[in-house]
Each structure stands twice: as structure tokens, then as C-alpha cells.
Amino acid sequence: MRAVRAVRFGAPDVLTVDTVEDPVPAAGEVLVEVDLAGVAYGDVIVRSGRFPLPLPWIPGLEVAGRVLALGPGVDEALAGRTVVATTVGRRGGYAERALTMAAYTFPVPDGLPLDVALTVFQAGAVARGLLSAMRLRADDTVLVTAAAGRIGSLLVQQARVAGATVIGAAGGAKCSAVRGFGADHVLDYTANGWSDRVRELTDGRGADLVLDAVGGEIAEQAIIATADGGGRIGFYGYASGTWPTLDVQAIGRRGLTVSGPLGIVIRKPDAEQRDDALQALAAAARGELTPHIHTRFPLEQAAQAHRELEERRSVGAVILTR
Structure with missing residues (x-):
């Protein structure tokens, strides 16, 4: 072959x-x-x-x-x-x-196109697992970086289905795609001051839950945009090639929770991981997830x-x- x-x-x-x-x-x-x-x-x-x-x-x-x-x-x-x-x-x-x-x-569920099934069963399961690991609540404001990506786009959709307010961040021309995925607000993270804009959109508080797959400077700005006094930020990738530099003293002072939710997802019991994939396929068949x-x-x-x-x-x- x-x-x-x-x-x-x-x-x-x-x-x-x-x-x-x-x-x-x-x-x-x-x-x-x-x-x-x-x-x-x-x-x-x-x-x-x-x-x-x-x-x-x-x-x-x-x-x-x-x-x-x-x-x-x-x-x-x-x-x-x-x-x-x-x-x-x-x-x-x-x-x-x-x-x-x-x-x-x-x-593959009846009627679900093969390419849709392929692109949703694993990425959708990961997105579902990430949001669960980060304890998503319906009243959260969620910031998703790399929101135009394969997993990021599904994070936007699943967080919206759960009732959360979603801020999607992407680079340049990709922002138009993020709007199509259903984000309530879209920010260009190549623009200066984008993390300040997150604060403005949340009446100065910042995002309750942040999921970052970019790393580097973008992730460091996402930390700035995370709400003090209980904000949660999870790093699940580093597309930029580097992980962010963490100021542990500032994280402690601000009362942030920082985690690696992908590590939680991949260590879940097999039955739970399988169920996440089945649920992602079912959501796609219902039209709730559109990769x-x-x-x-x-x-x-x-x-x-x-x-x-x-x-x-x-x-x-x-x-x-x-």
C-alpha cells in the first residue's frame, strides 16, 4: 500500500x-x-x-x-x-x-457526511473534555484564543450551546470565520491592546474562563485578560512554538487558577473518552456542531x-x- x-x-x-x-x-x-x-x-x-x-x-x-x-x-x-x-x-x-x-x-451516524464525522469525533471530544475540565458554567464569559482553529472553532460552538458568552480571538482575516462559528465578540489578537478590549467587553472584570492553544505572547496577554478573583485559564497547546512565561507571584496575587486541561482530558477513563466522542458525533448529527x-x-x-x-x-x- x-x-x-x-x-x-x-x-x-x-x-x-x-x-x-x-x-x-x-x-x-x-x-x-x-x-x-x-x-x-x-x-x-x-x-x-x-x-x-x-x-x-x-x-x-x-x-x-x-x-x-x-x-x-x-x-x-x-x-x-x-x-x-x-x-x-x-x-x-x-x-x-x-x-x-x-x-x-x-x-458514522446515518446521514452524517464522512468528512464532518472525521473532523468532529476527536476534536469535538477534546473540546467537550476541555470545557468540562475547566468547569464551564452557563454564566461564564469564555475567551478562546486560536478560535479559528480545528478545536477552537468547536470550543466556541460548544460554549455557546452551553449558554456562555464567548469572546473568540484569532489573527487578522481569520476573525471573519470566528464570527461564523457564533462567537458573541471577535477580537484580532495581532492588534495592540486586544486584551484590554476583553476587559472593556466584560465591564472591567475580564474573562471568567480562558482557553489558549497559541502560547507565547498571545497566551501572556490572555492571562492579563483573565478575571481577577477566580478567573480560570487553561493552556492546551502552543502553536506559536513556545509556552508562555508565567509570573507565579502575580497569578497568586490576582487569585487565578492556571491548569493544563488537555492533560486531564487524555487521562480520563477510556469509557469517558469514548462517550465524549460519541456525544460529539451525536451533536454533529443534530446540527449543534459544524466543523x-x-x-x-x-x-x-x-x-x-x-x-x-x-x-x-x-x-x-x-x-x-x-
Whole structure:
């Protein structure tokens, strides 16, 4: 079969299409014929060498397609089904066939387009888990940075469904997309004084709950925009390439709670993580979650898909197709 591999870490061009052996499902595994694969920013981080994994490496955490074979002990009801799934070892999705974990292989609800199911089942589950970990309340004002991103856009939508007031922050032209996702207010975080604007929109208080995936200076401004005396801020990524510098004394003085909610999400019991994915798919089927698909690339253009993310041109999800 054809698969995208990296034999070394570096620029996007280290991703090449090679011919490799078809995988064989072991106990608890499923073999899926991949029609679509998600391209995540985590793939970019690994490929660049910032979080190296064993080589040769086939990227790809999320896939969608038809079940071809089942490993021992897997429910026969999955045979031949159209599914979305998480790959074994969080790798192997950029290929014509991939191994997935049976426990995280989900039949696509009737009537839900395959690309929507792919882009919502994992990202929507993460967004749901992040908001739960941060104790979202209906009376909160929520600030979401990277609100035009794959997870950020779903955070905006789910927080709104929960009744919260949402301030979405993004860069430049991406702000128009954030409005489309339903944010009550949209701020351009490339503009000077954007964190002051959060204070103005909240009558001087600041945001009750902040979720940041940008890191660096943007995250530091988001801390400034967090409400004193009980504001919660969670860091779940660093698309800028650096984590923020934290002034622990100021955090203590202001009475902020700082956390890493993604670490909470990925350590939840398997049953809870599976339920989050099922709930995300159900919400999409009801029309409550509408993921934005930025663009699609054929398998041979995986390097270009990585450039799209790395150069921060994407709004929503990037997908590889066969």
C-alpha cells in the first residue's frame, strides 16, 4: 500500500510517499481502508522534531473509511461498517490502510457526511473534555484564543450551546470565520491592546474562563485578560512554538487558577473518552456542531498540508484524501 512516511525529522519535505507492507490487525485492532485522514498540528510538531517519535514514522491519528478486517476479540458488528477511528499508537493514518483501536472505532451516524464525522469525533471530544475540565458554567464569559482553529472553532460552538458568552480571538482575516462559528465578540489578537478590549467587553472584570492553544505572547496577554478573583485559564497547546512565561507571584496575587486541561482530558477513563466522542458525533448529527473544513489535499501532497498548518493559513480542519 501507499503511505506517507518520514525517515528523518525536519521541514515538510521530509514527508514522502512510499510503498509499505499492509498492516495486519492484532487483538483489539481494526484494519480500515482510509478514505480520509485528519492532519493535526500535533503531526507538525512531531515532524519538525520538537516531539520526536521512533522512525520511520507514518503520521496520522484520525481516519475515516470502511472496515476491512478485524483482529481477534473485536465485535463482528464492525465488519464492513463505515467508521471514524483513532489509530493504533497515534500514528499510521496517512496511508491507504491503517490500524485503529477497536475501542475508538465509531460507526458514522446515518446521514452524517464522512468528512464532518472525521473532523468532529476527536476534536469535538477534546473540546467537550476541555470545557468540562475547566468547569464551564452557563454564566461564564469564555475567551478562546486560536478560535479559528480545528478545536477552537468547536470550543466556541460548544460554549455557546452551553449558554456562555464567548469572546473568540484569532489573527487578522481569520476573525471573519470566528464570527461564523457564533462567537458573541471577535477580537484580532495581532492588534495592540486586544486584551484590554476583553476587559472593556466584560465591564472591567475580564474573562471568567480562558482557553489558549497559541502560547507565547498571545497566551501572556490572555492571562492579563483573565478575571481577577477566580478567573480560570487553561493552556492546551502552543502553536506559536513556545509556552508562555508565567509570573507565579502575580497569578497568586490576582487569585487565578492556571491548569493544563488537555492533560486531564487524555487521562480520563477510556469509557469517558469514548462517550465524549460519541456525544460529539451525536451533536454533529443534530446540527449543534459544524466543523469547518479548510481544505483537502491528496495523500501525495501531505507536505503541503503541513505547510498550510505550520504557516497558520488554515481555518478549521485540513484533510488528506486518497
